[in-house]
Amino acid sequence: MKILYFSWLREKIGVPFEEVEVRSETVGDLIKELINQDHKYELAFEDIKSIRVAVDQKIIQDFNVSIKNAREVAFFPPMTGG
Amino acid sequence: MHQTIKKCYISVNVQKLDFDINSEIKKIKSNKIIGGIVNFTGIVRNSGGEKEELVSLELEHYPGMTEKAIMLICEDAQKRWNLNFIRVIHRVGRLFSGDNIVLVLTASAHRKEAFKSAEFIMDFLKSRAPIWKKEHYRTHSSWVQSKEEDELILNDW
Numbered sequence: 001m002k003i004l005y006f007s008w009l010r011e012k013i014g015v016p017f018e019e020v021e022v023r024s025e026t027v028g029d030l031i032k033e034l035i036n037q038d039h040k041y042e043l044a045f046e047d048i049k050s051i052r053v054a055v056d057q058k059i060i061q062d063f064n065v066s067i068k069n070a071r072e073v074a075f076f077p078p079m080t081g082g
Numbered sequence: 083m084h085q086t087i088k089k090c091y092i093s094v095n096v097q098k099l100d101f102d103i104n105s106e107i108k109k110i111k112s113n114k115i116i117g118g119i120v121n122f123t124g125i126v127r128n129s130g131g132e133k134e135e136l137v138s139l140e141l142e143h144y145p146g147m148t149e150k151a152i153m154l155i156c157e158d159a160q161k162r163w164n165l166n167f168i169r170v171i172h173r174v175g176r177l178f179s180g181d182n183i184v185l186v187l188t189a190s191a192h193r194k195e196a197f198k199s200a201e202f203i204m205d206f207l208k209s210r211a212p213i214w215k216k217e218h219y220r221t222h223s224s225w226v227q228s229k230e231e232d233e234l235i236l237n238d239w
Contacts, residue, residue, distance in 0.1 A: 006142055006223050007214035054212065056176060057147035074212075078228035081172065081211035082124060082184055082204055 001067070003030075005044075006066035006076035009051070012044040027053050030073060045075075052076050083149045091169045092156045096148045100177040101185050110167045114232050116189045119167075120196040123186040135220040141174040141183070144212035148172070155206040162202070165193040170203065172211065181214070188212055202239055208232045 005019040008072060024030040031048070034041040053060050054074040055067055067073055103123060108117055117122050137154045167189035167231040177183060186203050190196040207213075214225040 004144070006144060006212070007216075010142075011138075051154035054144070054147060057144070059148060059210070059212075069140050074147070076144070076212065076226070077214065078224045079212055079235070080215045080228050081209070082207035 001070060001074040003034075003082065004072060004074040006074065007073050008077060009044050013040055022067070025066060025068055026064050027067055027073065030067060033062070050077050052078055055075065085153070087160050088155065090160045090165045090168065091150055092151050092153065092160065093170075094152045094154070094156060095171045096143060096174060097171065098173065098174070100182055101171045103182075103185060106169055106171070106185065106187055106206060110169065110187060110189050113166060113189075115191060116166055118193040118196050119187055119189045120193075120200040122184075122186040122200050123182055124204075126179050126181045126183055127177045134221065136179055136217055137175045138218045139181075139183075139218055140216040141177065142214045142216065143172075143174045147212050148174075151211050152207065155203055155210060157200050158206070159199040163188075163190065163199045164192075165190045165195060165199055168187040168199070168203070171209075172207070173212065174213065205232075205235055205239065209236065 001020055002017055003020055005013045010016050022030060024033045027077045031045055035045060055065055055070050056072060084221040109117055128136055154168050156170060160166060165188055169187040172186040173183055186200050188196045209228060209232050217224055217226060
């Protein structure tokens with residue numbers, strides 16, 4: 001699965017994206033799985049309220065959303081377009 | 083990215099290049115059923131509330147998703163108001179003070195629908211388009227924080 005990071009999340013994790021073998025079945029579990037892997041994820045996901053998620057380029061509100069068949073999951077802070 | 087829904091032509095671009103407002107308006111005016119065009123152009127301010135002078139503004143985005151997300155906002159606007167044209171151009175990359183950032187053009191037979199829909203689209207671009215701004219100053223850089231009021235204002239629509 002491709003995991004993408006934007007803005008300060010990308011800076012904290014150090015890469016714009018990575019290909020990862022994922023065991024998790026939901027967005028929430030994926031975050032936990034990453035945090036268990038490396039301290040940098042713990043720091044990046046520290047303030048979970050400021051994390052937004054898109055699964056296959058669709059923004060999701062609920063971290064219980066399934067990622068079983070997802071090709072990509074993106075993590076980013078609140079958007080500041082316009 | 084473009085499409086026509088119920089006689090409303092929607093065209094969205096995310097690009098590094100600048101845009102020419104007059105030529106965009108000219109294209110829309112060639113259609114004779116238009117009664118009015120609302121034009122909103124967002125430009126880079128010299129300072130985002132900091133004392134120091136802004137050197138540049140960097141816009142990062144999610145390639146592949148950004149145009150789709152903006153198109154969804156336009157489709158929503160098309161459902162709510164009777165529109166003939168929606169044109170959105172959002173710039174990304176490194177911009178400087180006075181540069182154009184975003185163009186929203188809405189055209190309708192009647193002014194109110196054009197005004198309302200342009201405001202609606204801008205409100206949603208602020209917090210629903212996957213774009214992140216970073217301000218660069220001489221001595222430091224900082225990511226623009228999203229404002230709570232920008233999120234709350236969406237509930238009014």
